[in-house]
Amino acid sequence: xxxxxxxxxxxxxxxxxDINIVLGNIALNNTSLKIKNKDTTQYHTDLxxxxxxxxxxxxxxxxxxxxxxxxxxxxxxxxxxxxxxKKSVSKETDVKSNDDGIKTLNIKKIAIxxxxxxVMRKSADSIKMALSSYNLTILDxxxxxxxxxxxxxxxxxxxxxxxxxxxxxxAFDKLKIDSVSANKEELKITNFQIIPKYGxxxxxxxxxxxxxxxxxxxxxxxxxxxxxNLDKPRLAITATSGEIVKPNLEIYRDKLIADDLTIKxxxxxSLRNLSxxxxxxxxxxxNGYISYAELVDPNKKxxxxxFDEVDATIYEISNLKKAKKTEIKVISKLxxxxxxxxxxxxxxxxxxxxxxxxGSVSNLNAPVLNPFFQPNLNALAEGTxxxxxxxxxxxxxxxxxxxxxxxxxxxxxxxxxxxxKINKVLxxxxxxFIRKDSKEDPKDFRYGDIEAERDATKSFFNYLWINxxxxxxxxxxxxxxxx
Numbered sequence: 001x002x003x004x005x006x007x008x009x010x011x012x013x014x015x016x017x018d019i020n021i022v023l024g025n026i027a028l029n030n031t032s033l034k035i036k037n038k039d040t041t042q043y044h045t046d047l048x049x050x051x052x053x054x055x056x057x058x059x060x061x062x063x064x065x066x067x068x069x070x071x072x073x074x075x076x077x078x079x080x081x082x083x084x085x086k087k088s089v090s091k092e093t094d095v096k097s098n099d100d101g102i103k104t105l106n107i108k109k110i111a112i113x114x115x116x117x118x119v120m121r122k123s124a125d126s127i128k129m130a131l132s133s134y135n136l137t138i139l140d141x142x143x144x145x146x147x148x149x150x151x152x153x154x155x156x157x158x159x160x161x162x163x164x165x166x167x168x169x170x171a172f173d174k175l176k177i178d179s180v181s182a183n184k185e186e187l188k189i190t191n192f193q194i195i196p197k198y199g200x201x202x203x204x205x206x207x208x209x210x211x212x213x214x215x216x217x218x219x220x221x222x223x224x225x226x227x228x229n230l231d232k233p234r235l236a237i238t239a240t241s242g243e244i245v246k247p248n249l250e251i252y253r254d255k256l257i258a259d260d261l262t263i264k265x266x267x268x269x270s271l272r273n274l275s276x277x278x279x280x281x282x283x284x285x286x287n288g289y290i291s292y293a294e295l296v297d298p299n300k301k302x303x304x305x306x307f308d309e310v311d312a313t314i315y316e317i318s319n320l321k322k323a324k325k326t327e328i329k330v331i332s333k334l335x336x337x338x339x340x341x342x343x344x345x346x347x348x349x350x351x352x353x354x355x356x357x358x359g360s361v362s363n364l365n366a367p368v369l370n371p372f373f374q375p376n377l378n379a380l381a382e383g384t385x386x387x388x389x390x391x392x393x394x395x396x397x398x399x400x401x402x403x404x405x406x407x408x409x410x411x412x413x414x415x416x417x418x419x420x421k422i423n424k425v426l427x428x429x430x431x432x433f434i435r436k437d438s439k440e441d442p443k444d445f446r447y448g449d450i451e452a453e454r455d456a457t458k459s460f461f462n463y464l465w466i467n468x469x470x471x472x473x474x475x476x477x478x479x480x481x482x483x
Contacts, residue, residue, distance in 0.1 A: 403471030448475030
């Protein structure tokens with residue numbers, strides 16, 4: 001029965017077998033299961049186990065209905081090797097509706113202990129993804145072996161405990177996770193990391209066009225009521241709430257390398273075009289740190305901006321057709337001292353990718369920005385920004401809005417090229433156009449306009465920056481009056 005009933009593209013071998021006919025139990029020891037393409041002789045999946053136990057097999061359904069019903073399936077020490085590049089999609093004309101073999105597999109309980117998984121890359125059969133150890137329990141599962149759907153699986157509940165996951169998906173960095181525990185109530189990820197394969201200078205030597213050096217560490221990620229549906233044409237992932245605890249993100253960009261001129265979609269479009277359905281009602285980021293550095297001159301240090309004490313709440317992360325607007329609320333400290341707020345709203349189903357942004361910065365001593373201004377703008381800032389508020393509306397091409405600022409003794413000192421000395425001529429000319437403070441206004445605010453055109457080859461954050469920059473220039477150099 002084992003030989004005749006399993007699909008023809010499966011090859012099953014074992015060292016010995018124990019059978020209890022009355023109870024419907026089968027135990028296979030030192031088992032090897034290989035799966036090949038239906039229309040070729042090439043195997044793409046290789047599973048070896050110390051033991052495989054099938055308990056409570058339903059004979060009637062197996063013999064007459066081509067349904068295999070099992071009370072429990074236990075796998076001990078399964079080692080799975082998967083070669084995705086060897087797998088091919090069977091031609092529809094080759095699939096017969098009356099193929100012999102099991103049509104449906106129903107299992108009350110699946111229990112896997114001490115398993116491991118390795119997904120191989122074509123190049124020298126190196127590892128693309130590895131899961132060193134996991135235990136998994138699934139209750140009331142059903143698999144339609146004749147379905148043409150990508151994920152013809154249903155289940156009632158599951159329990160997963162996994163350690164040491166590595167995803168080596170590209171030539172520049174890899175993803176590493178220390179542990180994952182998951183069930184329908186909660187998904188918990190410990191020590192999520194993106195680890196660069198090269199140092200900053202070494203990375204530049206491997207690049208032909210601009211690419212960010214990214215280093216990320218998140219000690220803990222939690223998603224409540226996390227679930228995924230596998231029985232639909234598209235994978236669906238849902239969660240009611242989540243937390244990202246103490247993320248630490250470092251971004252470095254070498255601007256001396258040729259620009260990457262590919263089109264960069266805004267986040268609403270990226271979310272809209274996901275290959276799976278996603279819905280997370282609320283996601284919180286707690287006590288994060290973000291730094292961004294740019295190298296524009298090989299003879300100077302990279303200019304750096306950083307934000308700490310980053311707390312954010314994101315409402316309605318979804319790409320469903322009836323999704324509500326996504327709202328993002330952020331508070332943080334710019335350069336460790338100036339309170340900053342940012343509120344950002346967009347509609348994922350808006351094809352023009354329209355969004356609104358408003359925010360504020362207060363109590364900013366301009367000189368704290370000089371580590372960024374000096375190498376990137378060849379200038380030094382002086383003065384105090386007491387309050388700045390900005391608000392603008394944008395789509396994927398243009399933006400328009402307004403800004404108001406309250407500041408005191410604000411000016412720039414322009415440096416000589418390749419020197420830390422002040423260029424007095426350019427500094428004097430430049431500051432002629434800058435109103436040094438906002439006290440001429442009765443309410444101590446000066447007003448300006450925001451207007452910008454997006455460069456689609458650059459990121460959302462570049463778009464955000466040129467809008468803020470537009471408002472600052474307008475406020476400092478214009479008439480300062482509210483239109």
